[in-house]
Structures are given as C-alpha cells and as structure tokens.
Amino acid sequence: MANAEFALIKQLQQALEHAGRGVRLGIGDDAAWLDSEGRTLVSSMDTLVAGRHFFADVHPADLGWKALAVNLSDLAAMGAIPRWCLLSLALPPLAEGYGQWLQDFAAGWRALAERADVALVGGDTVATDGPLTLSITALGVVEQGVMRRDAARVGDQIWVTGTLGDAAAALDRAFVSRGLPGWGIDCSEANSWFLENRRLRPQPRLDFARAALSAGVTCALDCSDGFLADLGHILQASGLRARIDLEHLPLSSALRECIDGDLQRLLRWPLTGGDDYELIFCAPLALSRILMELGENCALPVTAVGEVLSADPHAAEDVDLYWQGQSLSLPMNRGHQHVF
Ligand code: ADP
Ligand code: MG
DSSP states (O other), X not given: OOOOHHHHHHHHHHXXXXXXXXXXXXXXXXXXXXXXXXXXXXXXXXEEEXXXXXXXXXXXXXXXXXXXXXXXXXXXXXXXXXXXXXXXXXXXXXXXXXXXXXXXXHXXXXXXXXXXXXXXXXXXXXXXXXXXXXXXXXXXXXXXXXXXXXXXXXXXXXXXXXXSSHXXXXXXXXXXXXXXXXXXXXXXXXXXXXXXXXXXXXXXXXXXXXXXXXXXXXXXXXXXXXXXXXXXXXHHHHTOEEEEEGGGSOOOHHHHHHHTTOHHHHIIIXXXXXXXXXXXXXXXXXXXXXXXXXXHHTTOOEEEEEEEEOOOTTOSSSEEEEETTEEEOOOSOOSOXXXX
C-alpha cells in the first residue's frame, strides 16, 4: 500500500522524536530551533545510497543503526558530544508501502540514538525513481577544542581503536554469497556472524574520543574508507609521513582465524578494507599510559601501530610499511574512493 508523505513523517516523528537536550522546536515546523547553550557546534553529513553503501535487501533495522552510526562516528572523530540529527529520505516505490519498513528502520535507529542521547529534530521525505538514498546531518557540541586531521606531530605514535578489517572481510563474504565478485572467506559460523555484526552494526567510539580529547589528544579521524587511505588524510593534512608495522594492526580473533597468516588478506582487509568506523589518532609518547587506561575504562582496546615521521621530499610514498621488520611496498589500492 502506498504511503503519503505526511503519514510517513508522522510515523517517523512518533517513533523517533524524543525530548532531546536543547530542542526548543523539533519535527513539525519549517525548521528546528535548537539551543547549544553557548557551546560551539560541530556538524557533519553522510549520504548512503542503496547498491553503493548497502545492499538493497538490507534489513531496515540494520540500516537505521548504521546510517546513524556512520554519522556519529564523524562527530566522535572530532571529540564532539552528539545532540541532534536531521534525516533526508528519498524512497523508491515499494509494493507493500513503507509502514513496516519505517517501523523497523526506526527501531534500529532508536537503539543507537538512545545510547548516544541524540534526538531527530527534522529532515525531508521525498519519492524517487532512483535507489533508496538516506542523507543524515549530525550536530554536536564541543566543550573545549576538537581533534583535527592536521594536528599530527613528528614522533607521535599512531593509534587505532578496536580492531580493523572485520567489516571488509564480511563484505567480501556477502559479495560472494550473492554471486558477486569478492574474495572467498573460509570461516566458522560463529566467526562469520561476528564479522557480519561488525559490518552491520558499527560502534561509534564516542566515549573514548571525548576521553582522549580531554587527555590532550588533538589529532584524530574516523576510519571508514580503509586504514591506509584514512591515515593518508592525516599525513597529507599534517604535511608528514609515517611508519606502520603491519603486524601491529589489531585483529579480532575471528578475523585472525580467517586471515590465517596470509599476507594478501592482511593487506586487503585490515590495511585497506573499509567500514571499520574505528578512530585513528596520533599522540605524543608521553600520553601512551593514559591512553591505554582510557581504553580499559571504555572496554575498548587501543593499539599503537606506528609512528609519525618528518616529511621527506625524496620519499615516493607517505607511508613506510613494514611486516616483521621487512619493508613492504604499499598496495595499489589504499581504500575505498567514489569515482565519478
Ligand atoms: P517543508 O514543506 O518545510 O519542506 P516538510 O513537509 O518536508 O516541510 O516536513 C515537515 C516537517 O517534518 C519538518 O519539520 C521536517 O523537518 C520534518 N521531516 C520531514 N521528513 C523528515 C524525516 N525524514 N525525518 C525527520 N523529520 C522529517
Ligand atoms: Mg520537505
């Protein structure tokens, strides 16, 4: 059954609107009216397109979670506290209508929104002849400064939160199971469930990020396109180079089993695979102990994987990659990039 625009908006409003902090006027007027209580704002936007960022047959609850998660991950990377979101939905015709779909989408969204205390305060809903497309604007507030990409310093250690490569391996598995080109992956039922959950339900590292910022970390970004590609953004913005020790990249036990010591898989999933939504951050050695403690407090492993080096105009690459002490050339493909 087809749905009319306003019925869908009403449904979204009932499912997702909650009395968020600083919401003077939420869904229902021409614009939201928000009070940032004198704090500066951080804003970010991410768009997800069916067939590009998610499979069109994704469960809407997983999509709701992930659409919000990837946006909150950007706020986390800045060290911001999320407050509000705007959601644009472009919906292609659906034979059975969007009533159930929206209910499931909202349940997945809400599971994360409640944890992160972020309120949906507006958006837009349109029909499209193209693929289902979601665009989300996330707004947060900052207490002190932010963490930035251009703040790495020579001698900083390079850290990552959590583990890398799980989602990319799960994506390969999902491609192959749909008869699409990808790398086969041989793993147990339990491991493949773990990896798939990492792909579908990324966890924005909000608490750790704020703690790291308070402890004096000034350089971070979230890793969404592949570790090597995203580290490259920090190095380029900071005008520096890095050394990375491949064997230090943190792997889940599930992924470690699937990689089984194979170098090509190590290069493909943890080094250059996308969709991790972990943080990469740089910090002076003096902060190492406190960062490990903050990770423990957040029940989140944090791992030093390399070091920031000074610029070298003669170096062909921005990263010196080592594996067990041996120099490796960088893979051709460093991560995901849209091509137009
Ligand atoms: P306008 O005609 O000003 O564009 P709309 O009819 O698009 O307003 O939207 C009506 C209200 O519903 C607005 O407050 C808008 O922010 C909200 N809204 C519309 N779509 C969404 C959505 N997908 N998520 C949240 N709020 C929405
Ligand atoms: Mg509108």
